[in-house]
Amino acid sequence: MLKISVLHANMSQVFPYPSQIVVTCFPKQSPWLAQEIEALGFKIESQSITEVEVNGFMDDCLKLNMFLRTAGRVLFQIRRFRAKNADELYRELSKIPWEEYFDTDDYFSITSYVKNDTITDDRFANLRAKDAIADRFVKKTGKRPDSGSDRDGAVIHLYWKEDKVRVYFDTSGQTIAKHGYRKIPGKAPMIESLAASAIIASNWDRKSTFVNPMCGSGTLAIEAALLATNTAPGLFRENFGFMHINGYSEDSWQGYIRLAELQRKNQLDFKIIASDLSSSAVTAAKMNARTAGVDHLIDFQVCDFRETEIPEETGVVMFNPEYGERLGADKDLEEIYSAIGDFFKQQCKGYMGYVFTGNLDLAKRIGLRTKRRIEFYNAKIDSRLLEYELYAGTRKEK
8 A cells, every 4th residue: 555644734733632532434334334444544442333432543534434334424623521411512512612622713513412401392402512612712712713503614523422521523523424425415315425335345446347237326336436536535525524624734634535545546447337227317426426436337228127238257246226114105116126136146247246225125026045144224224135146167056
């Protein structure tokens, strides 16, 4: 892996200590997030269904925001304390030297997770937190910074469970689960971090054919191309939460941009194929791929999925068909799922087949025995990535 020197400028002066870094994700994605974080050289301290924890410096948050594909937010802890009620929360937050972390001319917002018996509405906790920070500024500087709900400036995250409080800077700001290239989402799209997690979970080697029939807005095919070319998702973003914290160095961030660009490939020696029956969906997918800079690497086809080109080489064929909950009655989809099974058996021999679905009853129509059933959530839908080994020779069916 290419390495260059990244400047550790003023961030280390404002935050001269390592701290807990919590990287969040959607439920069930943490195994693949942990895999990514370890590949970046971090040691995993703990892991749960929705987050992975490491220790590091504020500057490490820039690296994580640049390179992570499966994450939601990167949180840097600045203080922990105990508070039984809102008055104690206000008092403790008032002790934090906020004026050292951002300026009165800056804008800040509060996000929170609150589970405290004295609080019936999270918004009240947020309001008390905002008041504590603003009043501290007035006391120290005579001015108060603007605040609101937008995450375009400094973002402070409050974790308050029972009497335990953890205060973080959300160094991502807007979620990094969205990678920034998808300008035309299509209907019921798969969010980018979930698509990347599904592909990583498939163990695709990133050197062989990747086929995505029924591609919709193209997210799976685009994420496959970004993985194969080692394109960092942070390259598509211009604004992060860490950019609004005192000590942020543009030179340091430019160092990570240069590193990401040096590692990026421009060409592939295998095919990535995406097809859809809808010409408008394929048009949208092409535009999204162009924004991501990978449109020249994906062979887009307007056709029924059964007519999708399957090269003689081996690789991965991955579907994300409709589930029924959102887009139509299950009975209308039974034929499609059955046809996916026939397509796998007849045209994808030698490949690994995958179907991402939130409807396991429909998945039974595929008619093949699964090799793995990998748990995910798509929004609030309990979903599975079903893996099928599609033997090139004859196979005894159950």
